[in-house]
Amino acid sequence: MNKRILTALLLAAALVVSLVGCSSQTGGSKPVEDAKTQFKSEMKFYGSTTLAPVISQLSTSFNEHYVTWDKVDSKFDKKDIAIYVSGAGSSAGVKSIIDGVSDFGMVSRKVTDEEKAKIEGYQEFKLGMDALTISVNPKNQLTKLKDSLTTEEIKKIFAGEFKTWNDVDPSLPKTEIVVVTRDIGGGAHEVFQKAIMGDTKVRADVIQAPSMGALVTKIIENENAIGYASYGMVNQNKGKLVPFKVDGIESTSENILNGTYKVSRPLIVLRKGDMLPQEKAFMDYVVSDEGMDVIEKLGFVPNK
Incomplete structure (x- = not known):
C-alpha cells in the first residue's frame, strides 16, 4: 500500500477516536453513570434459618403490593423489587455483615459485644421473640x-x-x-x-x-x-x-x-452503617403493624 494512503487512513482513524472521546465528555452522548449513584433495586438478607421464612414472607407481601420501587416512593427508579433471603444460621448472618457480603444479617440469638465491635455503624432491628x-x-x-x-x-x-x-x-x-x-x-x-x-x-x-x-x-x-x-x-x-x-x-x-x-431468644435483623432510602422503606414495612401481624401469624411473638 502507498505510504501516503496508509498515513491518511491512520490520521482519519485517530480523528474519529478523538471526536468520539470529545463527544462523550461534552454531552454528545450520555455519560456512563457512576456505579455508586445507580439505584440499587436488590437487597440481600442472610443468616438465621428461623428468621428466613419470616423475612421471605414479608418480602413477598411487600413485593406483591408494590412490584416496582417507584410505587413505594415516586422518587425511586422504576425497577423491579428484588429481595433475596438465604438461611445459613445466626452466626453466618453476623459474619456476612462483618465481611460485607450481605445487606442485612438475620440472627435468632443475642449479638455479642465482640461481634458488635466488628460492625462499624452497627444497627439492630428487634422483630420479636422466639x-x-x-x-x-x-x-x-x-x-x-x-x-x-x-x-x-x-x-x-x-x-x-x-x-x-x-x-x-x-x-x-x-x-x-x-x-x-x-x-x-x-x-x-x-x-x-x-x-x-x-x-x-x-x-x-x-x-x-x-x-x-x-x-x-x-x-x-x-x-x-x-x-x-x-x-x-x-x-x-x-x-x-x-x-x-x-x-x-x-x-x-x-x-x-x-x-x-x-x-x-430474640429475633433480630442487623445492618452495617446507614441504609439506602429503599432499604429503609422495606425495613419500615417489616417493623410496621402490618409486618408485626405477619410475624405473629407465623407463630412468633412480635415486638409490639
Missing part, C-alpha cells in the same frame, strides 16, 4: 406420663446419660432416645447450651439438623426423637409436635416475653 421448646412426637409415650421436664432431666437426655426412654421413666420401653439439635456451632444451639446444658456437652452422636425446619421434620418423622423446636415452628405444626414445660413453666407468649420461660 423460644426453644423441648418437643417430641405426639406418639411418644412420655407425653401420657408428664407435661413438664426439669432442667436436669433435659440435660441428662441431651448429654446421653439417659440413653433410653426407660431411663427417663421406668414404665417406658427401653427404646433408644434419638436426640436432634441444630448444628453445634449455630446460634440456636448456643442459646440451648447456655440456658440448659451449662458446661455439659451434648452427646457425641447427636443428630445435627441443618435448619430449624429440618430439626422439626426429624421429630415429626420419628416417635423416639426429642429436640429443641422453635416456638414459631411448633405453632406452624400444631398437632404434630408436643412441647414440654420446662421446670413447670409453659412456653407461652407471655412467659417468653417476661423471661420466665428460660429458653427464649
Whole structure:
C-alpha cells in the first residue's frame, strides 16, 4: 500500500477516536453513570434459618403490593423489587455483615459485644421473640406420663446419660432416645447450651439438623426423637409436635416475653452503617403493624 494512503487512513482513524472521546465528555452522548449513584433495586438478607421464612414472607407481601420501587416512593427508579433471603444460621448472618457480603444479617440469638465491635455503624432491628421448646412426637409415650421436664432431666437426655426412654421413666420401653439439635456451632444451639446444658456437652452422636425446619421434620418423622423446636415452628405444626414445660413453666407468649420461660431468644435483623432510602422503606414495612401481624401469624411473638 502507498505510504501516503496508509498515513491518511491512520490520521482519519485517530480523528474519529478523538471526536468520539470529545463527544462523550461534552454531552454528545450520555455519560456512563457512576456505579455508586445507580439505584440499587436488590437487597440481600442472610443468616438465621428461623428468621428466613419470616423475612421471605414479608418480602413477598411487600413485593406483591408494590412490584416496582417507584410505587413505594415516586422518587425511586422504576425497577423491579428484588429481595433475596438465604438461611445459613445466626452466626453466618453476623459474619456476612462483618465481611460485607450481605445487606442485612438475620440472627435468632443475642449479638455479642465482640461481634458488635466488628460492625462499624452497627444497627439492630428487634422483630420479636422466639423460644426453644423441648418437643417430641405426639406418639411418644412420655407425653401420657408428664407435661413438664426439669432442667436436669433435659440435660441428662441431651448429654446421653439417659440413653433410653426407660431411663427417663421406668414404665417406658427401653427404646433408644434419638436426640436432634441444630448444628453445634449455630446460634440456636448456643442459646440451648447456655440456658440448659451449662458446661455439659451434648452427646457425641447427636443428630445435627441443618435448619430449624429440618430439626422439626426429624421429630415429626420419628416417635423416639426429642429436640429443641422453635416456638414459631411448633405453632406452624400444631398437632404434630408436643412441647414440654420446662421446670413447670409453659412456653407461652407471655412467659417468653417476661423471661420466665428460660429458653427464649430474640429475633433480630442487623445492618452495617446507614441504609439506602429503599432499604429503609422495606425495613419500615417489616417493623410496621402490618409486618408485626405477619410475624405473629407465623407463630412468633412480635415486638409490639
